[in-house]
Amino acid sequence: MPNAIDAPVTLAGIARIAGVGRAAVSNWRRRHDSFPTPVGGTDASPQFSLADVEQWLHANGKIERIRLRERLWPLYEVLGDRAVMGAALAEAGRRLLAADGVDQAVPVQSSLPQEAARVVDETVDAARYEGGRETFDFLLSRWLDVHVRQVSTTPNQLGQLMVDIALAVRADGAGGRSTRTVVLDPACGVGGLLLAADEGMREHGAEADSAALVLLGTDVDPVLAALAAARLGFARACRGGVAAEIRAGDSLRADPQDAEQADIVVCNPPFNARDWGHEELATDPRWVYGLPPRTEPELAWIEHALARLASGGVAVLLLPPAVASRRAGRRIRSALLRTGVLRGVVALPAGAAQPHSVSLQLWILQAPSTAGGPVSGDGLFLLDAATSRGASRRAQSIDWPKLSGRVLDAVRAHSWSGGHRRGAKEHLPEGCVIIPVMDLLDEQTDLTPARHVPETAMEAQAKLHESWGRLDGLIDEVRSYSRSLAAIALSADDDVASTVTVSDLDRARALKLWQGQTLPSELLHRDALPDGAVPVVSVPDLILGVWPGSWLAAAEVQEGFSAGSLTVAEPGDVIVAGVERAYRVWVQEDTPMVLGPQLYALRPDPEILDPWFLAGCLRAPANARQAGSHTSSSARIDVRKLQVLQLSLAEQREYGAAFKELLALEEAFRSVAAVGEGIIRGLGDGLAGGKLRR
Structure with missing residues (x-):
């Protein structure tokens, strides 16, 4: 080449x-x-x-x-x-x-x-x-x-965990073992879960003969189906892989893989897909547990998975937490509980998969067995593993061996066959409970594990210990910034410093000024921010303290920017909110951001203006008052009238360093307050509960 x-x-x-x-x-x-x-x-x-x-x-x-x-x-x-x-x-x-x-x-x-x-x-x-x-x-x-926005993938560690759960439940439950195992993913994407199934079977040694394992996959996107087939082909070439058949098609509307029942179904179905075929599938025989509401496509995938399972087969689906509690799905959740096909719900830590800011759930389902069906007398298995890691939103920060070990230990400790050989409550790990079905069948039928699994004393103590450690670190930060800033001596000279307006700097080409624009509501996404997406900030987001409250796909941002319909702030730009009630100024770092109306991006020429110096001058409260209209709480600030000191670039950088430390001190004070409130709540609850160790 x-x-x-x-x-x-x-x-x-x-x-x-x-x-x-x-x-x-x-x-x-x-x-x-x-x-x-x-x-x-x-x-x-x-x-x-x-x-x-x-x-x-x-x-x-x-x-x-x-x-x-x-x-x-x-x-x-x-x-x-x-x-x-x-x-x-x-x-x-x-x-x-x-x-x-x-x-x-x-x-x-x-x-x-x-x-x-x-x-x-x-x-x-x-x-x-x-x-x-x-x-x-x-x-x-x-x-x-x-294309992370358009193509959602399941991390390999999570896929392996889902397969291991299915194997453990199937081995202990009514499914037993057979000489041939069919694994299906009805929304396979690029085939990650099917690869995990192949690896999981090999690790368990249950399928030494590759002909004994059949992998079936379907995806509505023919490109994804072709990529999945290629991935599985390379796996087969590398290690003598198993038979795999990947087809393009819509599993809900016209399943191309409906000729064979599956022993195991693993699936990460698309979330919030409203156009899933509600009207045309209204009389579909798969809806044994009720017609899924239009707004509950995940329940349609659950019923589809159950319909595709062989007798005693096990399905493990990755679902958003709202499926466990939304009012529209209460009737179907109740039916799944009464019939015993819903066996367990496991809450995962935020960051386990896209969207990374949400604590997703694994739903464990088992088809009725021809020998009498799964026994539901022990109730619903609930495990809250959402506390298995810190607050970071990246999957890489999860201790996957620890998380997988905790989940699998709890799954294996429970008797899925319904007997009491290992299923007694006293033998279950902490953070795991068995709730009688009748206790869940109320007006809400909320199956969220956190609502039913009490926080253990060990977890509460661990949270407090972590909070005290964070507080110590934050106090050290405050001391460090305080020493540095306290050394600054402010001049007692009453002379007024020379200033220049943003408008003058714009005319002199020392900076470029762009105003945010009305955002296309049909393109805005308000769910959790996925990797690769471009965050959007608006004045209402700043007022509510939830910014960025929405996002746009990268391709949509590029198209809108090229057409001039979007204002995109780049790293190094100074962003100003031009409303008194939400007045803020900051230097945008790390990633681009789309700006809504009444927000401004100032891009300084680095040979003339230091961005931190510029932001520090603009964010001074007196500066905002001078440039504001003062007519109401929603009064606007004329950004062009904001004042900036006239200093040399070397002096600007000295001021900019001080402004940056001042902002860091402000953030540290806010973090101290937040952590302190958490400590007071946690310690107060413990003392009120009689947990004082004497």
């Missing part, structure tokens, strides 16, 4: 290639006159020649050389459309598998554009040097990262 492959690459792409953050690349571009000039894109998102970038990185000691697979990805990015990129990658996977003699029935992508077909050829050529599976996995990972 020639080394002269060239393609446009963004700042984010350069950062990935060099293994640094985007801010570092921006600094290189600002500090080095020799940095390549853009060949396309926009001012906010410039594009550079990959060949020029590689030459510059090598000449400046940033990287030895760009690997062939890194060179491939910009070629896929040029294709632009998500479906075309995915179809090209799936076709490349099919050809690589065929070259290795593996027939995985990956659909042929016959309608690829000419440019996409060329990228497929380049990929196949590069794989001769980089390895077929390695190249495919690398490109698939990049594709998933870019």
Whole structure:
């Protein structure tokens, strides 16, 4: 494969290639006159020649050389459309598998554009040097990262846990063992859960013969189905994998895999999909437990999974927590409890999967057995594992071995067959309870584990211990900032410092000023912020203290920015809320942000203005009062009238450092107050409950 492959690459792409953050690349571009000039894109998102970038990185000691697979990805990015990129990658996977003699029935992508077909050829050529599976996995990972909003995946550790739960329940319950096991994922995406099922079976040693395990998958998106087939094909080629059949189709409307019953169903169904076929499926025979309401698509997936299970089969579904408590689904939840097919609910820590800010749940279901059906006399198994980690929102921060061990220990301690051999309450781990069905059948039928699982004394003590530790750290921060800021001596000189307005700075091109715009409500998403999405901030969000309260997909932001219908603040911009009631000024860091009306982005020229100095001057209360209209609590502030000190750049940076420390001190004070309130509540509850240790 020639080394002269060239393609446009963004700042984010350069950062990935060099293994640094985007801010570092921006600094290189600002500090080095020799940095390549853009060949396309926009001012906010410039594009550079990959060949020029590689030459510059090598000449400046940033990287030895760009690997062939890194060179491939910009070629896929040029294709632009998500479906075309995915179809090209799936076709490349099919050809690589065929070259290795593996027939995985990956659909042929016959309608690829000419440019996409060329990228497929380049990929196949590069794989001769980089390895077929390695190249495919690398490109698939990049594709998933870019399209994280449109394509939801299940972390491998979570998928393995779901499979292990299904195997444990099936082995202990009515399902027993058979010589052949069929595993189904009716919304398989790119096949992550099916791969976990293959690995789980191998680890348990139950399916030494690959013919004894059959993997079935369906996805409504033909591109995802083709990618899943390719992934499973590479797994098969690598370790003599099992029979797998992936089909494109809508499992709810017209299931293409309905010819065979499954022993195990594992699924991470799409959340909040209102157009799931409520009207056309109103008389569907699968709705044994009631017709799912239009607003409860997750219940439709639950009933579909039960309909596809063989006698005694087990299903484990990953669901949002609202499914356990929404009023519209109470009737079906009650039916699932009365019939005994709903066996357990496990609450996971926030961050276990997308959306990362939500504590998702695993629902464990078991189809009635021809031998008499599952016994529900022990009630519903509830486990609250949401306290198994800290408050970070990233899945990488979860201690997966600890979490999986805790969940599996509790699952294995319970007798799913209904006997009392191991199911007595005194033998269950802490954080796990068995609630009689009749105790749950009330006006709400709320199955949220946290409502029924009492916090253990150990957990309460651990929370207090963690809070005291955080408080100590915050107090140390306050002391550190206080010492530094207390050393600042304010001048006693009454002379008025020379200032200049934002309007004057804008005219002098020392900064650029943009005003936020009305946001397209039809594109706004108000659920948890997924990775890769662009947060949106509005004045109401600031007033309510819930910002960012919504988000937009990255592709939608790029399209809106190019059309001039969206205002996007970039890292390093100073953002001002132009309303007295919600007046705030901050330097945007880390990620871009879309601004709503009455919000302003000021982008200072770094050779003239220090952003922290600018923000510090603008956020002074006296400055806001001077520029405000004072007509009402919702009075606006004329951002152009805000005053900025006239200082040299060196002096600005000194002031900027002090402003930055002052803001950090303010945040530390707020955190101290929040942690202190939590300590008072927790310690007060413990003392009131007679928990004082003497």
